[in-house]
Amino acid sequence: QVQLVESGGGLVQAGGSLKLSCATSTRTFSSYFMGWFRQAPGKEREFVTAIRWSDGMTWYAGSVKGRFTISRDNAKNTMDLQMNSLKPEDTAVYYCAAGRSGLSVSSPNNYNDWGQGTQVTVSS
Numbered sequence: 001q002v003q004l005v006e007s008g009g010g011l012v013q014a015g016g017s018l019k020l021s022c023a024t025s026t027r028t029f030s031s032y033f034m035g036w037f038r039q040a041p042g043k044e045r046e047f048v049t050a051i052r053w054s055d056g057m058t059w060y061a062g063s064v065k066g067r068f069t070i071s072r073d074n075a076k077n078t079m080d081l082q083m084n085s086l087k088p089e090d091t092a093v094y095y096c097a098a099g100r101s102g103l104s105v106s107s108p109n110n111y112n113d114w115g116q117g118t119q120v121t122v123s124s
Contacts, residue, residue, distance in 0.1 A: 009118030
C-alpha cells in the first residue's frame, strides 16, 4: 500500500494560481500511474489529470487543459499540480491517487491508493 499526503490547498481569487503537492511513501514508483481527482459538494469524484511515472506521459481533463500542469519529481518522490487561471468551478477537494494500471487513467477505479484530500476554494 502506498501512502499519499496532499498539501497546498487554500483560498484564492478567480484568475489566481495554486500549487498542490502529493508526497508518497514508496521509492519504487517506476511502474505506477499517478492521478489528481477532485470532488465538489454533491458531485461525483472527477478526473483532473494523470501522469505515467516512468516517462512522464500526461493526460488532462478538457476542463483543465492549458491551465493545469502535472509533474513529478523522481528524486523527492513527489507529484505536483500547478493550477493557473483558476475559476470558481475549480472549487473542490483535490485528491491524489496511485495505481499500477494504465487501462483507464481517468477512472477512479484505476487507482488503489488515495490521499486524504486538500480543499481548494476559488472565489469570484
